[in-house]
Amino acid sequence: MILNKKFLKYWHQYWHLGLLIIITSIIALAYVSWHLNAYKSVSIQAGTCSFIVDLADTPDKQYQGLSDRQELEFNQGMLFVFNEVKDKTFVMRNMNFPIDIIFIRNHKIINLYHDLVPEGGQPRSTYHSGAPVDAVLEIPAGQSRRCNIGVGTEVIW
Numbered sequence: 001m002i003l004n005k006k007f008l009k010y011w012h013q014y015w016h017l018g019l020l021i022i023i024t025s026i027i028a029l030a031y032v033s034w035h036l037n038a039y040k041s042v043s044i045q046a047g048t049c050s051f052i053v054d055l056a057d058t059p060d061k062q063y064q065g066l067s068d069r070q071e072l073e074f075n076q077g078m079l080f081v082f083n084e085v086k087d088k089t090f091v092m093r094n095m096n097f098p099i100d101i102i103f104i105r106n107h108k109i110i111n112l113y114h115d116l117v118p119e120g121g122q123p124r125s126t127y128h129s130g131a132p133v134d135a136v137l138e139i140p141a142g143q144s145r146r147c148n149i150g151v152g153t154e155v156i157w
Helices: 002-037 059-064
Strands: 040-046 049-056 076-086 099-105 108-116 133-140
Parallel strands (some): 049 076
Antiparallel strands (some): 040 049
């Protein structure tokens, strides 16, 4: 009985500290989780243009890609870097703006598609690399033509 009274006395005096510790822990875990999943930015030079792109370097980031983003500025994009050199297929699932898709191997463009239109959750069109690649670059539609980017162009990052 004495133990219970002491416990209750301290509980009533210090419960807010316990709550503060719990809330702080939740915020810290959320921050760490967000930070681990955040995209890193990389500067890319291709043709006559430079881009600041988000790096999709994990399977989750690669699956998500630019899907569900509302916009993409003229000098932005996404670079998908793969651990294995393989044929790749991309779709325009849940895209909200048109893009150019550029397939890269050893920093050289081997294939690209211009002005691809957004598709919903069930895309019908697929875009193939045509050969094994180790990276794919997505940039705003029309930028590959404006920047003189084509097959054989070097991409530096």
